[in-house]
Amino acid sequence: MSAEMTDTRAMIAETAERLFADHAEAALAATEAGEWSAALWKEITANGLDRVLMPEDSGGFGGGWQDAFVILSAAGRHAVPVPLADTIAATWLLQRAGLDAPEGLLSLADGDAVGVSRGKVMGTLLRVAWGRSAKCIVAQAVDDDPAMIAAFSPVGSKGAEDRNIGRERRDKLLIDGLDAQCGTGGSVMAVGALARSCQMAGAIAQVLDLCVTYAGERVQFGRPIARFQAIQQQLARLAGEAAAADMAAQVACQALDEGTDGFMEIAAAKIRTGEAAGKAAAIAHQVYGAIGFTEEHRLHHLTRRLWSWRAEFGTESVWAAELGRLVVVRGADNLWPGMTRKA
Amino acid sequence: MSAEMTDTRAMIAETAERLFADHAEAALAATEAGEWSAALWKEITANGLDRVLMPEDSGGFGGGWQDAFVILSAAGRHAVPVPLADTIAATWLLQRAGLDAPEGLLSLADGDAVGVSRGKVMGTLLRVAWGRSAKCIVAQAVDDDPAMIAAFSPVGSKGAEDRNIGRERRDKLLIDGLDAQCGTGGSVMAVGALARSCQMAGAIAQVLDLCVTYAGERVQFGRPIARFQAIQQQLARLAGEAAAADMAAQVACQALDEGTDGFMEIAAAKIRTGEAAGKAAAIAHQVYGAIGFTEEHRLHHLTRRLWSWRAEFGTESVWAAELGRLVVVRGADNLWPGMTRKA
């Protein structure tokens, strides 16, 4: 019920943080060179972080989204360059649909749905995280039931590897009649949006920490730039954005853990974390100046991902239009009762 | 051709500035008390400022919109609480339509068009500056020709006095069969928007001057607040907004003086001055703190008008949608050629 850190969750957080701290830097260098970070992925799966949402009898932690949050926000903090978020989100959808969630790299189709006919899927997927290398891809199915999902292996698909601004692989897949399993799993866009919100919350927190440290060290005009009121005001704004993003993602995770579909909370989370991401990246680069624009500095691992993540699984504009539509349909007199409604 | 200040224009500017400086304060006090500033209006008409756009043989200056700009921006600077802008704009439309522009208080219908049938007008006008007291009201007529205007006296109309946020009279008029003259005059919304843009440019310049002076005088934490970097940064932004608003309004005036319809320039002017107005008011009140929120201080005469003027004759959102539509219709490849096109 409460969001207090449970003992298990604290342990998960510590495991994730230690693992990412040990491996992320090397993994980022490999990713920039176009390589797959096999060592990091192996550690993640060996520790079962990818199975956090799976029941214990399926080799998982039996955790909830609040547990996933501590993993994904830590992954965001370290700009972890493997599709852990997509894999966790996929296990959730597969589970809800009563489908098998195979071990290994799973992925989600961002923005595109597949047609399903007699157990075969067809369609073009433009942005699938490491899609060409995934064991199983989950996509929304075109169906009367908007929660219908299709799960299939990409083996036999055509397509090409591609990348987002963060240099994370986002592959194009052309699918023409692969075997698929279907079930009522939920909204792929919503679950993907929640995963990205958690990652963004972590990345923004890290951007804040980097900036605060840098501002205290960097000397200009004879004193640390942290002493300039203009910098202080900017970093105070950044702190507010970081806090809001963190809360927005946590609230959405909590809503799912309470058994609701959490759709409005997820929409709010993607909108709020996305807006925070844009502001945080802008402020950070302003504070860092030229050094932050170099490949050598790690800031861009975070900011380039923030720009990508805020746009993946729906930009703020897309989610805001949808959330606003729901709010307006509910009506003015239900605005406050709706916002304070208990799950 | 050039926008250099002509001798005549400099003389007009000096006359307007002196006249407003002498009378505006008393007129503002009267307006706040709900009274009409007869003395100020008498001076304005005695000096012919309301007839600046009329040809000399009609008792005018034979001036152009760049001459009107110096009058209207000075009126904005002094928050002149009489419908000089609406009167000047009305003379322009009447002249273009080949209709008589009677001497005295003229006004424009903001946002509402009238139906015309057999020389009689009908309609409801919700926002007409001092409309119940005007000698002649100019409204867009519902007609195949979008430039068709109707001019009529409000005598015989029903309605009620009302006010905008700036406490300027904006009357409601119910018109049911008054005599009207019609002609092809142009867009009432556009000419009204230009007039408000000129007023806003002046008011924002004055807001900047007030803030700079105040920041140099007001002492907090042992030094003038002008010495705080946060205040400096805000006032630098305000200066930029003031400069942009001034330029936007001038460019639109120049476009009309060159004989074009100036529609895109007017749209740009209303968008840019309106945005500047919002930012300027927010910064100014932030700089002034509580003192700026009191009735005693003159800042609100400017800021309350800025909020009203930016919304009158179309908010930025209305004009931006229209301007954007034109830009998109013209197409991507004509974006730059269109922007640099000579009149």
Add this chain to the structure above:
Amino acid sequence: MSQLVFQPRELPAEAEALRAEVRNFLAAEIASYPPAERARSWVGFDPEFSRKLGARGWLGMTWPAPWGRKASALERYVVIEELLAAGAPVAAHWIAERQSGPLLLRFGTEEQRQYILPGIAAGETYFCIGMSEPDSGSDLASIRSRADKVEGGWKVNGRKVWTTYAHKSHWMIALLRTGEAGENRHGGTTQFLIDLSAPGVTVRPIRNMIGDEEFNEVTFDDVFVPDGMLVGAEGEGWRQVTAELAFERSGPDRFLSAFALLVELVRFAEGLGPGSGANAAIGRLYAHLSVLRAMSVSVAARLDAGEEPALEASVVKDLGVTFEQEIPEIAQQILGFAPRLDGGSDLEKALAYVQQACVSFSLRGGTTEIMRGVIARGLGLR
């Protein structure tokens, strides 16, 4: 990791039960209260309404017996947010219940409490705060109004400005100079309870730019204040005030001031149809508001648990004010035309009020610059 700690908190069942009760009360009491009045939010002054709240036991409810029933701060939170969301007229008792009562509980004498608290809890005794002076503003260390020791009490002289509703209040908690500032500029001030009906007190309303009289200038001319009216410790005024300010920054009044306008905006959008361009703006505001509320609840829960989340409270205030001040701007662009003061729709009237009032939102409890300076200090930057 950044030093800010926000965790989502559930409101306890008692608080949710109370919510239904408050809503029923409001439905009965202010059903016909028009939107333009609701938009005035906690500026609406209505002693009758305050007395009704007192009769319900909703004022001072978190105070220990005999003054209150030591309810959870989260129960009080629910009462407050329901009142503010409804735009109920809470100004009469607002400062007394929120700020002065708690101050007396913390620093006051038993005699002061017995004398004052029952009236506050009944919704009958109203307070104002005397901090700012003509030349001080946000810089409380520079105040010059003074209290000089005399036989049996203090003689007060000076002037306070921006004292909200002083002309309708019974008491002022005044910060006065009683000694030298000293090296850190913050010593030598003391808080006093001043009876506003005492001889030598002159209250002059300062009309604000909306035309309302909320502010006042209060002048003290040899006002005698008995010894028993000194609050807390002599010379400790600045410290007492600072503690008081910090924890009141994160309440729902920091992001619900423009809520009535938002309600009218949604009503307007209902008329625009399902695919209108207003949706995205409304969706974004809803997202911001729901996150702000969660943050505010989180701070309230930590306060309730005896923690002192001062930095988090400042962050909520800064984000909240930014949010509130955006609403009229957005509403105006969606409306598309200028609001009329007298004959306009509910949305127009609410917009006209909030457009003007919103510039004062950032004056309460520290300007935006000062609030961000506080946050920067919390981040270790100063």
Add this chain to the structure above:
Amino acid sequence: MSQLVFQPRELPAEAEALRAEVRNFLAAEIASYPPAERARSWVGFDPEFSRKLGARGWLGMTWPAPWGRKASALERYVVIEELLAAGAPVAAHWIAERQSGPLLLRFGTEEQRQYILPGIAAGETYFCIGMSEPDSGSDLASIRSRADKVEGGWKVNGRKVWTTYAHKSHWMIALLRTGEAGENRHGGTTQFLIDLSAPGVTVRPIRNMIGDEEFNEVTFDDVFVPDGMLVGAEGEGWRQVTAELAFERSGPDRFLSAFALLVELVRFAEGLGPGSGANAAIGRLYAHLSVLRAMSVSVAARLDAGEEPALEASVVKDLGVTFEQEIPEIAQQILGFAPRLDGGSDLEKALAYVQQACVSFSLRGGTTEIMRGVIARGLGLR
């Protein structure tokens, strides 16, 4: 009245005639240049293209004979804005023609001019600027790289960073310490022309976060610079640099960097139909851009008339950078999904580039904070 003076100016007929000529040239030369390349704007480095511009007489055109034809600065303005609006690759000659040539005309010796200017005007000689150092950044007074007097010249040691395209340039104009800073912190520096092929010069490219190599670190290890290569007066470096910076702040490169993205955004909106929600965003950007251009032309005209509108130039830069940096944000929200780096549309590719590059827009010629500080000083606030 505020001290800022902006008047709309007409471009002269010769300039407009030249515009048609430049457009024809560009239509022939870079018709097939893809949008993602155009989005690189003045970062595109193409010596062949620069030589063609030189052959047309469009480099150094405002310079006096024999170097140029003393054309009006407004003619040059039109050439520049046409090149930038087309996203033509102007980086090779950009700094040489815009900054180094004019510096030599103003402060250089006749010998330096004869030696250098013809190559710049031909689009064959390229320059970089050596100002920032690892520990200086915006604070030019703190530079430590030095030139020590030796027989017949100077011995240079130290390091310069953020030198754009040093690895492809022939010369650097370096600001070096030649004496003590003195009381106002700004003395003791001198500008030198440094041949980048001289022994002891090491150029190390610094890859930026987009993966491009534009920046360099240039190290001087006992580099000998002949006496004849000192520019202007010894000890006057800071003053010379400041004058140089001020007047380059208002050019169209301060608001056209993201123009190619705006073009693709309009193209995308063409496909959305006449009533799309993109219209308002595009209309607003168009309004801002057209006003910025008018302001920039106004400053150019005043410069052409021999005035020194330094404050106005700073205002144009500040507004321009704010505008440019907004464009990717707005384009992203209209697009609605994440751009793909390799297989995406022209809009996606342009967005991906500008989204990353835009953080560097405010690095050029002073950060936003510094620029606003300059404006505040101009307003009399500091």
